[in-house]
Amino acid sequence: MLTDSYGRVATDLRVSLTDRCNLRCSYCMPPEGLDWLPGPDQLTDDELVRLLGIAVQRLGITEIRFTGGEPILRRGLAGIIARTAALTPRPELSLTTNGIGLARLAGPLHEAGLDRVNVSLDTLDAETFVRLARRDRLPDVLAGLAAAAATGLAPVKVNAVLMRDANDLEAPDLLQYCLDQGYQMRFIEQMPLDAQHGWRRENMVTADEILQALSSKFALTPDDPGARGSAPAETFLVDGGPARVGVIGSVTRPFCGSCDRVRLTADGQVRNCLFAREESDLRTALRAGADDEDLAARWQSAVASKLPGHGINDPGFLQPARPMSAIGG
Ligand code: SAM
Numbered sequence: 001m002l003t004d005s006y007g008r009v010a011t012d013l014r015v016s017l018t019d020r021c022n023l024r025c026s027y028c029m030p031p032e033g034l035d036w037l038p039g040p041d042q043l044t045d046d047e048l049v050r051l052l053g054i055a056v057q058r059l060g061i062t063e064i065r066f067t068g069g070e071p072i073l074r075r076g077l078a079g080i081i082a083r084t085a086a087l088t089p090r091p092e093l094s095l096t097t098n099g100i101g102l103a104r105l106a107g108p109l110h111e112a113g114l115d116r117v118n119v120s121l122d123t124l125d126a127e128t129f130v131r132l133a134r135r136d137r138l139p140d141v142l143a144g145l146a147a148a149a150a151t152g153l154a155p156v157k158v159n160a161v162l163m164r165d166a167n168d169l170e171a172p173d174l175l176q177y178c179l180d181q182g183y184q185m186r187f188i189e190q191m192p193l194d195a196q197h198g199w200r201r202e203n204m205v206t207a208d209e210i211l212q213a214l215s216s217k218f219a220l221t222p223d224d225p226g227a228r229g230s231a232p233a234e235t236f237l238v239d240g241g242p243a244r245v246g247v248i249g250s251v252t253r254p255f256c257g258s259c260d261r262v263r264l265t266a267d268g269q270v271r272n273c274l275f276a277r278e279e280s281d282l283r284t285a286l287r288a289g290a291d292d293e294d295l296a297a298r299w300q301s302a303v304a305s306k307l308p309g310h311g312i313n314d315p316g317f318l319q320p321a322r323p324m325s326a327i328g329g
């Protein structure tokens with residue numbers, strides 16, 4: 001098992017398949033993009049599937065989420081999903097994506113073994129989309145969402161980050177759209193993980209503000225807190241239910257005490273937290289011929305040293321060197 005010194009057990013693995021992206025969301029990366037990982041640094045499909053096998057068969061990982069960057073840009077995505085779905089015991093497989101290309105790929109990915117998707121959608125207004133993501137792709141995202149639902153990927157979750165003076169007034173409209181379409185809406189507080197280091201606490205739209213904005217149009221009733229488990233989202237019944245909305249207050253309502261996640265970057269580094277300042281290099285060991293037992297032991301010791309919390313609210317907080325897009329959000 002992947003246990004840390006505070007008794008938490010990691011069972012949920014987030015895997016970044018690439019640091020590249022076809023959008024440039026302003027809370028994530030600069031307009032010009034970033035220096036992408038050189039190809040040879042990236043794990044090959046075979047290397048990646050081997051590490052996923054170790055995670056599932058030796059380390060107790062039961063859930064794998066593919067993310068990035070934009071995971072749909074990873075060539076061979078369907079093959080990676082199919083090979084991961086063939087592992088025993090079969091892990092639950094999900095994808096976090098900006099939705100571009102999902103209209104064409106939702107069916108094949110579902111057939112390959114994908115169980116669920118989270119699609120990021122910050123606005124329903126095409127001009128605001130261009131302002132936030134610096135690309136004119138809103139119709140592609142909406143088509144991707146519709147295809148995911150039509151093909152039976154369930155539930156379809158929608159993630160939104162609210163930015164002051166950009167899309168913060170859209171929270172009720174986004175929720176209404178998701179209620180109409182049968183998607184589960186979740187709002188995420190903006191975190192200090194952008195490549196430009198432009199995050200400012202005073203600009204962040206807080207969980208309290210999000211709930212206040214939603215309450216102007218909907219009656220929200222807190223869900224049974226016992227049912228939350230290690231889920232980062234606090235959920236609320238909307239207008240008596242059964243529909244729900246989630247709010248992920250990573251900064252103002254941290255959930256580190258019940259965190260069950262561990263991360264693997266596209267270049268084979270284990271990170272025990274989004275905000276970790278240290279990584280454990282599995283790729284070099286793997287390429288030097290380490291056996292499965294050795295790789296599993298390295299992974300265990302990477303998780304063992306996980307800190308109790310992300311420290312964003314500490315005066316000495318330092319943002320990690322890698323941005324969200326290179327860690328795998
Ligand atoms: N490209 C995919 C996407 O956008 O869904 C997957 C990677 S993206 C880094 C994963 C999630 O992180 C998205 O829902 C995105 O909105 C969120 N995200 C990115 N930067 C963030 C930040 N600074 N604070 C909070 N969430 C962020």
Ligand code: SF4
Pocket residue numbers: 021022023024025028029068069070098120325
């Ligand atoms: Fe790309 Fe996702 Fe970052 Fe937006 S949030 S720039 S879609 S990686």
